[in-house]
Amino acid sequence: xxxxxxxxxxxxxxxxxxxxxxxxxxxxxxxxxxxxxxxxxxxxxxxxxxxxxxxxxxxxxxxxxxxxxxxxxxxxxxxxxxxxxxxxxxxxxxxxxxxxxxxxxxxxxxxxxxxxxxxxxxxxxxxxxxxxxxxxxxxxxxxxxxxxxxxxxxxxxxxxxxxxxxxxxxxxxxxxxxxxxxxxxxxxxxxxxxxxxxxxxxxxxxxxxxxxxxxxxxxxxxxxxxxxxxxxxxxxxxxxxxxxxxxxxxxxx
Amino acid sequence: xxxxxxxxxxxxxxxxxxxxxxxxxxxxxxxxxxxxxxxxxxxxxxxxxxxxxxxxxxxxxxxxxxxxxxxxxxxxxxxxxxxxxxxxxxxxxxxxxxxxxxxxxxxxxxxxxxxxxxxxxxxxxxxxxxxxxxxxxxxxxxxxxxxxxxxxxxxxxxxxxxxxxxxxxxxxxxxxxxxxxxxxxxxxxxxxxxxxxxxxxxxxxxxxxxxxxxxxxxxxxxxxxxxxxxxxxxxxxxxxxxxxxxxxxxxxxxxxxxxxxxxxxxxxxxxxxxxxxxxxxxxxxxxxxxxxxxxxxxxxxxxxxxxxx
Ligand SMILES: Nc1ncnc2c1ncn2[C@@H]1O[C@H](COP(=O)(O)OP(=O)(O)OP(=O)(O)O)[C@@H](O)[C@H]1O
Ligand SMILES: [Mg+2]
Numbered sequence: 344x345x346x347x348x349x350x351x352x353x354x355x356x357x358x359x360x361x362x363x364x365x366x367x368x369x370x371x372x373x374x375x376x377x378x379x380x381x382x383x384x385x386x387x388x389x390x391x392x393x394x395x396x397x398x399x400x401x402x403x404x405x406x407x408x409x410x411x412x413x414x415x416x417x418x419x420x421x422x423x424x425x426x427x428x429x430x431x432x433x434x435x436x437x438x439x440x441x442x443x444x445x446x447x448x449x450x451x452x453x454x455x456x457x458x459x460x461x462x463x464x465x466x467x468x469x470x471x472x473x474x475x476x477x478x479x480x481x482x483x484x485x486x487x488x489x490x491x492x493x494x495x496x497x498x499x500x501x502x503x504x505x506x507x508x509x510x511x512x513x514x515x516x517x518x519x520x521x522x523x524x525x526x527x528x529x530x531x532x533x534x535x536x537x538x539x540x541x542x543x544x545x546x547x548x549x550x551x552x553x554x555x556x557x558x559x560x561x562x563x564x565x566x567x568x569x570x571x572x573x574x575x576x577x578x579x580x581x582x583x584x585x586x587x588x589x590x591x592x593x594x595x596x
Numbered sequence: 597x598x599x600x601x602x603x604x605x606x607x608x609x610x611x612x613x614x615x616x617x618x619x620x621x622x623x624x625x626x627x628x629x630x631x632x633x634x635x636x637x638x639x640x641x642x643x644x645x646x647x648x649x650x651x652x653x654x655x656x657x658x659x660x661x662x663x664x665x666x667x668x669x670x671x672x673x674x675x676x677x678x679x680x681x682x683x684x685x686x687x688x689x690x691x692x693x694x695x696x697x698x699x700x701x702x703x704x705x706x707x708x709x710x711x712x713x714x715x716x717x718x719x720x721x722x723x724x725x726x727x728x729x730x731x732x733x734x735x736x737x738x739x740x741x742x743x744x745x746x747x748x749x750x751x752x753x754x755x756x757x758x759x760x761x762x763x764x765x766x767x768x769x770x771x772x773x774x775x776x777x778x779x780x781x782x783x784x785x786x787x788x789x790x791x792x793x794x795x796x797x798x799x800x801x802x803x804x805x806x807x808x809x810x811x812x813x814x815x816x817x818x819x820x821x822x823x824x825x826x827x828x829x830x831x832x833x834x835x836x837x838x839x840x841x842x843x844x845x846x847x848x849x850x851x852x853x854x855x856x857x858x859x860x861x862x863x864x865x866x867x868x869x870x871x872x873x874x875x876x877x878x879x880x881x882x883x884x885x886x887x888x889x890x891x892x893x894x895x896x897x898x899x900x901x902x903x904x905x
Contacts, residue, residue: 345670351700355693362688430684434743437648438701439673596610596651 344447348440352448353455356422360456367456368463371410375464378406379471382528393530396559399472404555405527407464408489411457412522412547415490416514419453419497424510427501427594436595442588450498454490461486475558481566482557488573489550493518495580502593521547531563546572598662599623600675600751600782601647606656608642608806616642618806619656624751624784629777631797631814632786639806640786641681644753648678661750674702677749679740681756681786687729691720691739694728695746702747714745717772734761741772752776754785758792770796794818819860826857826868828875829884838878841871855880861889 360367383399390398426432435445468474476482504510525547531539542548543564553569556562562569586592601624608617616639624630632640645651647658649669658665660672686694695711715721718738723731728739737757744752754773758766773783773796787793793800794814801811833852844867845858855875859866875882 345703347703347705348701351697354700355689355697358693359688426686429687430680430682431686433650433678433680433684434698434701436650437673437676437678439670439703440701441670591652595649 345440345444348438349444349448349451352435352445353452356449356452357455359422360418360452368460371414371460372463372467375406375410375467376471378402379468383471393533394559394561396561397472400474400559401530401555402528403465403468403472403474404558405522405525405551406468407461407486408525408547408551408554409519409522409527410464411461411486411490412493412518413514414457414460415453415493416497416500416518418456419450419494420501420504420510420514421497422449422453423498423501424504424507428507432594443584446495446498446584446588450491450494453494453497454487457490457494458486461490477560478557482554485550485554485557485569485573488577489554492573492577492580495577495584499580499583499587502587521545522551524548525551526563527551546576549573600626600661601784602659603643603647604657604659606643606646606658607654608639608646608651609654616806617646617653620803620806620808622801622808622811624782625799626750626782627777627780628798629773629783629785629796630799630801630811631793632784632801632803633788633790633793634786634803638803640803641755642806643803644678644755644784644786648676648753649673650678674747675750677744677747677752679737679744679752679754679757681759683733683736683740685728685736685739688727690725690727691715691731691742692724694739695742698743699746704747710748711742711746714742717775718742719768734765737761738765741769745776749781751782751784754783756786756788758787758789766792824859824861824866824887824889826859827886827888828855828857828882829853829886830855831881831883834880838875838880840878841874844871846871855882 379399382402387398387402392398393401423432426435438445465474500513501510504513524542525545526542531542531548534542549564549569549572552563553566553573556566556569587594601622603620603622603624606617606620607615609615620639620643622643632643634640642651646653647660647665649665649672652666658672661675663669663672663675665672686697689697692711692715695715696706696708699706699711712721715724718741720735720738720742723735728736731739737760741754741757757773758769761769770792773785777783785792785796797814799811800814800817802809830853834848834855835852837846837848837855847856847858848854849856857868857871859868872882
């Protein structure tokens with residue numbers, strides 16, 4: 344591994360993040376605060392509790408996942424799309440780096456930013472609700488795994504996208520619905536059996552369930568299955584990245 | 597000595613079907629300045645892009661410093677610096693940071709002293725903290741050169757480095773290129789300015805329609821083709837070249853009103869003084885003189901036209 348090169352990309356991407364730190368952090372924090380006001384206080388006050396947990400606290404893991412997924416995908420996709428768009432990608436392609444090293448730099452930076460924002464939201468949430476974290480190590484593990492795998496997905500999207508519309512469409516059409524339908528704001532036990540079964544096909548459900556388990560020690564699906572789901576997703580993304588690397592798809596003519 | 601870059605039977609067809617290179621072979625010697633000339637769309641950028649790893653060849657291969665550019669890309673690419681034809685630059689970054697970034701990408705440890713030297717040599721040191729978007733076009737191009745030099749490449753590709761660059765800056769660049777060559781860097785540049793190739797290059801390659809038409813030592817090319825013509829407009833038309841001066845490469849044109857003398861600029865003596873004296877003796881008086889040198893441009897145009905037809 345060529346660590347100096349990976350570090351160069353990582354640092355470059357992180358400095359881009361810190362240049363726009365205000366908008367990077369302020370907007371997720373504000374939107375999270377809004378979710379708490381609307382779901383936690385307004386609606387949550389009418390919902391006693393979900394599986395013995397106050398509704399406000401119940402939605403925290405889902406909210407964090409929502410942000411992590413959005414941030415990971417948008418940071419990584421933008422990170423690689425932008426050099427493609429302005430043409431500076433020529434440097435990445437002529438550098439003595441393997442494609443996996445390039446990926447490591449971009450995905451590492453995108454995942455770092457997503458995790459940073461997740462932690463900030465966790466901190467914000469702790470002002471609104473009474474948080475418990477039953478399995479802190481697993482919590483961090485879920486957070487990291489999710490951030491990395493969705494940054495990989497974002498990287499693939501950034502390579503695939505031919506214009507800014509495509510770049511924004513996928514997160515909007517894919518991530519947000521999957522998270523909302525993945526039990527971010529409810530437990531699938533609250534759904535009629537048919538819909539509860541349908542949501543089992545939503546991969547994000549497994550993420551949120553596992554992540555929520557690390558907080559409250561309760562899960563809709565066994566934790567091992569959650570981990571397996573992330574593992575499979577991660578492997579699929581790595582496979583696609585490897586294929587892009589082999590074929591030069593959309594980057595090398 | 598084996599060439600530092602060896603292009604072997606390289607062909608490239610783009611997905612659109614365009615054949616950009618057709619079986620190109622070319623050797624580039626270590627330490628030389630090679631100028632690639634050719635009309636728009638000839639395939640110059642494609643050739644450079646394949647050598648540098650931006651474009652995949654359809655067939656053929658490239659060896660750089662003994663390393664195959666596909667199989668052993670790490671070793672091959674770390675020898676190369678590329679200044680692309682299009683100005684593409686991270687607009688929000690500062691000059692210094694962009695140069696540091698490139699050095700890092702090439703796996704070299706930070707060395708700000710070396711980077712200072714590079715920026716100084718390109719008159720960019722004062723601009724090191726400016727953002728790239730605040731720079732003029734010519735400065736941006738120099739930043740690209742600085743980036744390409746940031747990792748100390750042994751081979752530098754300059755794809756039209758002086759397009760849109762003012763005269764002073766162009767001279768500065770020529771100087772820089774010579775200095776780099778003196779340091780042992782091999783330089784390949786493309787240009788549409790023939791005088792640039794004439795001024796700079798050790799060897800000249802002409803590419804047209806994806807084929808290498810000619811690669812020749814510049815001096816030899818100039819000697820072969822660097823002939824000069826002296827046109828003498830005569831007071832009185834002549835029916836024939838006077839006997840006393842025949843056999844010296846003289847010919848009559850424009851119904852005997854113009855006498856043309858072809859001579860070799862590289863020869864020890866051009867013979868002009870004697871010719872004028874001899875003509876005066878023969879009673880031929882000259883009204884006006886005009887001389888012109890065939891330039892690379894002529895060579896280039898005649899080559900391209902010849903094969904094109
Ligand atoms: N990405 C691409 N996809 C399809 N065709 C391409 C691509 N890049 C170049 N070509 C075609 O390949 C041919 C060679 O182009 P190239 O850019 O190598 O020429 P060039 O000699 O650099 O020209 P110029 O002097 O204008 O820079 C042209 O016909 C061009 O249209
Ligand atoms: Mg070109």
